[in-house]
Amino acid sequence: MRLLAAWIVAATLLAPAAILAHESSLGVLELREVRQGAYVGRWTMEPTIGAARVDLRAPPHCFLHMPQLECGAKGLVGAMTIGNLGSRMSAALIKIIPLQGETRSYTITSANPTVSILGSEAPTLESWIALGATYLNYGVDHILLGADHLLFVFGLIWIVGVGRRLVSTITAFTIGHSISLAAAAFGVIGVPERPLNACIALSIVFVGVEIVKQRRGEAGLTARYPWAVAGGFGLVHGIGFASALAGLGIERRLLPAALGFFNIGVEIGQLAFVLLTLALIWAHRRLGAVLPGARDPLPGYAIGSIAAFWFIGRLLRVLAID
């Protein structure tokens, strides 16, 4: 377990290096229909790699020569791909503003570089499948790339251990973040991004402190009521998940489905992380590798220090000092 902790700590310590690399990696392309089947493209948020370097591919019946996109009578329907998404441009949002009807938005991520443009008619089965695949992948991607969420879940596992208590704790975290994810995505609640991110970091500091308390023999709040702590902080993390969706400007008719698939994706990613952690704990016990157990302070200090580092950085952003 000490080795496991050391590895997770080492991996997470390296995460701050990625912060800058991903900070403005989202690009937003607006395609405005100027006459039937003809669009004019404009990057309203230019990606870090520069608009000219984005490898954007339109459906085969369309002719793309930025800023013009000609799709003829069939209109802009079919697969759109960005071929060079990577660390410097992790996602792109394509907003289509038709002559008639609602604005539609599509998210392209490195995990899912192709999206199906649905058209203004009622979505077909094929388009639902495309939507599902997009947001399922996006959910998995979001949790697995989010070192802060993973560290929080890891801290919970450390405190509650393996067994029934872990199931109830993870379930409470899931329920908590699902509620706030839905509430925030539908606009029932709104929280500014920067303070929210600072609160998420603070929740991990709290878990770190709770681990140290446990080491001292004190029964902290998490040890006594793990489901309540997990559920409560789950609400905070859920708003964070929702901010990922809100920024993408999904059209309202598709929001419930997108939200559902995104949440399932988040759960799949979270479950995969929990199972991998449990498998490693089992393997360490089997191999007789040193297990610090609940009374070792190292994981608590490590988790707390990393999260405090994030918290200070995010707090500076709240105060706009950066």
Add this chain to the structure above:
Amino acid sequence: MMRRSRQAGVGALFLLLSATNAKAHILGARLGDFYAGAAHPLTDLKDVTLWVALGMLAGSLGAKQTRPLLLLFPFGLAIGVTSAMALNVTSEGALFAAGALVLLGALLAAAAPIPVVALGGFALVLAMMRGAANAAAIGPETNRLLFVAGLSAAGYVVVTLVSAATLAFRGEMADARAWRSIAIRALGSWLAALGLMMGGLALAS
């Protein structure tokens, strides 16, 4: 105290109700190329078979032989990939990989007792070579620190899980004539055969 809590509550409520929707990702802590580093060796047959073979060999020898590998193997991967980056040397190392697989498979099939030091030394060299081979996947835009961390973590996870599973399958006090031990040895011979085929392919191409 009560008053302060109430003030904090009102402040939080105000924040919740007055704010506009959050409009961006949480991008404050992204692992990015960590997964690129972790996934790259798992998509290469040379790495997957070698790591699994090493884990099986260590697990078949017992917990004592395996424990040093949990640090040595990922450490070797990290050293290998960083050295290759620093020296700007990238090599697939196909022949070395094939030879190492033949050796690992043969040792597993023979159920040879291997001292801890010898196994650890071999694992370190193997990890350094495979780490260097994986450096070829690092592009100019790749976050190198995250890639190295991902590669090392993947090596650690694979060797730990495979060796523990092998040990669990074999049992603590394995009898060489028990069917489980025979099954592990049979797998070793298959791995050696796979290594021979890989070597033949590397020489032919």
